[in-house]
Amino acid sequence: MMSKRLIKKGISCLWVLSLWILIATGMAEAQSEQRPEYLPDEVLVGFKDHAAKHAVDVVLAQVNGQVVRKFRLVPIMLLKVPNHTVLSVVRFLKSRPEVEFAEPNYLRRLHAAPNDPRYGEMWGLNNTGQTGGTFDADIDAPEAWGLTTGDPNRVVAVIDSGADLNHEDLAGNIWTNPGEIPGNGMDDDGNGFIDDVHGWDFAHDDSDPSDTDAACGGHGTHTAGTIGARGNNGIGVTGVNWDVKIMPLKAFRSFLGLCSASSSDIIGAIDYAAMMGVRVSSNSYGGGPYSQSEFNAIQASKGLFVAAAGNEGNNNDVTPNYPSNYNLNNIIAVAATDHNDLLAYFSNYGTNSVDLSAPGVDILSATPNNTYSLFSGTSMATPHVAGAVALLMGSDSSLTNNEVKWRILQGADNKSLPVLTGGRLNVNHSLTLPPPQVTVTVTPNGSTTLSPGGILSFILTLHNNEPAPQTAVISLALVKPDGSELVLVQRALTVPANGTLNKTISKKLPLGMVPGEYQMAGRAEIPAMSYDEDLVVYNVVP
Template identity: 45%
Template sequence: MHDAHLRIIIHLLLAGFLLSGFAAGVYADESSAPDDIESQSSAPYVPGEVIVKYKDGTVAALAAEGTGPVALKALGAEVATDFSAEGLDNLQALDITGPISVKEAIAELENSPYVAYAEPNYIISLSLPETDPAGPDEAGDFSALAFPNDPKFADHWGLSNTGQTGGVSGTDIKALKGWEITKGSDTIVVAVLDTGVDYTHPDLAGNIWINPGEIPNNGIDDDGNGYVDDVYGYDFINNDNDPMDDNGHGTHCAGIIGALGNNGIGVAGVNWKVKIMPLKFLRADGTGDTAASLNAIAYARRMGADIISCSWGGKAKSQALRDAIASTNALFPCAAGNEGSDNDKTPHYPSGFDLPQIISVAASDAKDGIPAFSNYGATKVDVAAPGDWIMSTYPTSLGHQYVKMKGTSMATPFVSGLAALLLAKEPSLTPAKLKARIMDTVDKLPGFAGKTVSGGRINVYKALGGGGSTPGVIPIPGMSKPPRDLNGDGRYEDLNGNGRADYSDVVTFFKYMDWISKNEPVEAFDFSGNGRIDFTDVVKLFQSI
C-alpha cells in the first residue's frame, strides 16, 4: 500500500518539477546586453534655477546676504531659498536671472574652492498610472469576511487575496492575520510626499495629521516653523498652506497606507489608525522639482514624521536630494519605477540611493509575479509589494471617491503602511532596523528571486512577529529548524524551516508522515482538514505549492 502511494507522489512531484521549470523560465533575462543609461546632462531641469552646496557655513550665510567669496551677482544669480534654515546646512537654491545658462552657472560655481557641488533643479514627473473608477458603495458590495466591514475591502486583493480578481488565493500581504497583532496607532506619522492628499475624504479625514501648534486661519505662524496656518501640512510647489490633492495620485497612496478600517465605508488601509501628513510638491499634472522636494523633506523631519513615503522618482541623480534624505531619521519607502527595466543597469532615484533610510519597492501582482510595468533589480530593488490594480481612495472633487490604480506608486505605500504598523508595535525601531525587519520577513517566492534583494513580497504577519514556530511544533528529524507557518493560516507548510514552501517539503512530509502524526500537533499539519495526518494531507500540501 505504501509503495502505491509512493509511486503516486513521485509522479506528482515529477509533474510539479516540470511545471516549476517552465514557470521559472518566465523570469529569465531576455537579453544580456546592458540598457542605455541616460546621462545626467539629458535629465530635464527647471530653466534659470540651480541648487548649490557650499563647503563652509560662513560662505553660505554671506551668499544669502549677497556678499562673500562666491560672486553670485557676477553670475546674475540670487538666493531664492536658503535650506540651511531647514536643517540642510550650506544648501541653497539660486535664481539665475542674467544671460548665463544653467550649465554655465554650474560650471562657474564648481570652479570655486568654496563650493562642494552645484546641480540643476531637476524636474520630477510622475509616471501617471491608469485608473479604473469604482462604483458607489452598495449593501451587496460588503465583504463576506466578518471584518473589516468596509464595502470595497473585498476588492482589495493586496490585503486579502481570495482569487477575486483572477489571481491566486493567498498571494497577499497577510494583513488579516497581522491585524490580530496591531491595527496601527495614531501616534505614528507617515508623510506622503506627492500631489497632496484629500484631507476631507470621508475614509481619510479621521487619520489626517493636524499640526498641534497651529491655530487655523488666523494668519499667524503660531508654532514658528516658518509656515503660516499649515494645519494639515503644506503645498511646496504652489507655496501655500493647502496641500489638497488636485491630481489623485497622492490620495490613492494615502488610502493604501491608512484609509479608516472597519468604518462601514469604502476600503481599509494597511493601518486602521495612523496619522497621514499631506505634503504636496507635485502639481495637478504630476510635475514638481528637486527644490520643492527638499522643502517637503525638511518639513517632514522638523514636524516629526516617522516614515516618508515617496511614490515617485526618475533617472536624475540629485546629490541635494540624497543629502536631504540622509539628514533624516525616518524610513523612506521609494518606488522602483514603472519602465519595466532593470535598475541595476539603468539607475532610478531616489530609490537607488545607497542609504540606510531607503527601501526600494517593486510591484507584485495577484499571482505573486512582477508585472511587466514594474522595474526590478537584484541589487537595487529591495522588496516587492502589491501594485497591480489596487483599490483605494481618490479625491471627491475629481469625480470618484475610489478607484483602482497600478504601478510601483501603489506598491510603495504598502511598505510605508507596514513600517507604520511595526512602529506602532515597536516604537524604538530605527529606520535601518525597520528596513531589515521588512526585508527579512518577506515571503521568498520564485517570481522575485533574482529580481529583488530580498527575493520576496512583504508579509505583514511575519514582520509583526507572527508566522514563526509555536510551542508544540518541533524540528522534524534531520532538520535544524522547526517547521514554519508562512501565510498565517495555522498550517505549517514549510516543513524544513528554510523560509519557503516547495516540493522538498512535500517529500519531507511523505517521508516523515508517521513521525509527524505521533510528535507534532495534528492541527498544524492537517492540510486536508479531516482531523488526522494521512496521505490526503501530503496531496493537499503538494497542490498548494
C-alpha cells in the same frame, strides 16, 4: 522600454496617465517645452564648510543668483538665476573652489476583514482569488490586524500631489498640527510655516496640500488611502493602517501640462517632515539623474524613506532610478507584483538596488471627491510598504528605524523575485518575528555633552538570550548630524550561552568635529536570523 502608467477603471471609461520621469542624461540648454528636464531658472548649490560668507556672496553675484530658499536639514541654497542660463551657471559654480556641488533643480515625475464595503476587492491586502489571482498572494493584512490595526499617533509623510483632506474615507486619518491655530494667519508653533494645519503645499508655497491638480490624477489621495484609509468605518476601503495620521506634503503640480515636482520642493517636504519628527515617508516618484541635493537631504533626515523602484521594466542595478537608487541605509526601494505574486510587467527590479516587492497592479484606493479607483504602478506598491512600516512602529515604538527596516525585509515572503530579498511584503511575518537572539546596549560612561577633542566613553553590553553560544557581527558607528556614519568597530564576536559580555570603549573626538547632535549606534546582527540596535545621543558643543 515600457512607460510608467497609472490605470483608473471607471464605470464606462478607461484612461491612462503617463507619469514617468522625463529627464535625459544628455542635456541641452534649450529644453523641450513638452519634456522639461529641470526648471529653467533655478539652481541648487552646496558650498564647502570652510567657505567664507564674503566669498559666497561674491560667487552669487557673479552668476546674478538670488537665494530664494534655504533648508534646515542640509546647507543647500536654491538660487534663482536668469532664464535659460542654468547649465552655464552650474558649470561656472562647479569651477569655483568654494563650491561643493551645483546642479539644476531637476523635475521628478510620479510613478504613478473590516466592514468597509469594497474591502473584498482589495486583493493586495487579502487575496482570496477574487480577481482570478493566486490565493494568499497578498501582504497578510488580516493576520496583522489581529495584532494591531495601527496607532492614531503614528504619522506618515506622503510626499506626492497632496491628498483630498475631506474624503469620506481619509478625513479622520489626516494629520492635524497640534501647535497651529487654523486660519489666524500666524505661525503659532514657530516652525516657519503659517497655518500649516494639515501639512504644506511646497509646489505652490501655501498651507493647502489638497490634491487638486488635474494633471496628477488624484495620485496622492490614492497613495494616502493605501497607507491609511479609515478602517472598519463602514465606508469605502481600508488602508494598511485603520488608524494612523497622514501628513500630506504636496510637491507635485501641473507644469507645462505634466505632473512634476522639482528637487527643491521634494527637499522642502523632506525637511519639513524631519523637523516635525516624522519617522517614515512614502515616495511614489522618481527617475532621471542623480541629485546630490536630494541624497544629502534624505540622508540627513534619518527617517525611513520608502521609494518606488520605477515603471520602465528596467534593471535598476544597471540603469539607476532615483531616488530609490541612492545608496543610503534609510531607503527602502519597492518593486510591484501582481495578484499571482509575479513581478508586474512594468516594474523595475534589481537584486542589489531594490529591496522587496509589494502589490502594485489594479490596486483599489481612495481618489478625490469621495471616489475610489484602480491604479497600477510601483507608486501603488510603495504605500503598502510605508503603511507596513507605520504598523510596526505603532506596535512597538522602541524599535529603531534600522530595526524596522530589517523586520520589513526579513519578513518578506520569498517568491524568487529579482529583488534583494527575493520577496514580497508580508506585514504579519514582520510583526511576528522572534526577538533578537543577541541584544546590544550602549551605556554612556561619563557626560554625553562633549567638545571637539574630548573623550567619548561608553560601555558596550552584549547579551545572548539563547541556550547555546551565538556568534554575531558587532558594529559600532557614530552617526553624524548629516546622517553619514563613521564606523568605529566591526567584528564577529561569540557570546556564551545565556551569557553577557561587557566592554568599556573610549574614543578621542577629532579637534575639527562639527558641533551638533551625534548618535552612537551599537548593532548586533546574526545574518537572516537576528538584528538589534541601541542608540545613545551625544551633543558636541563648540
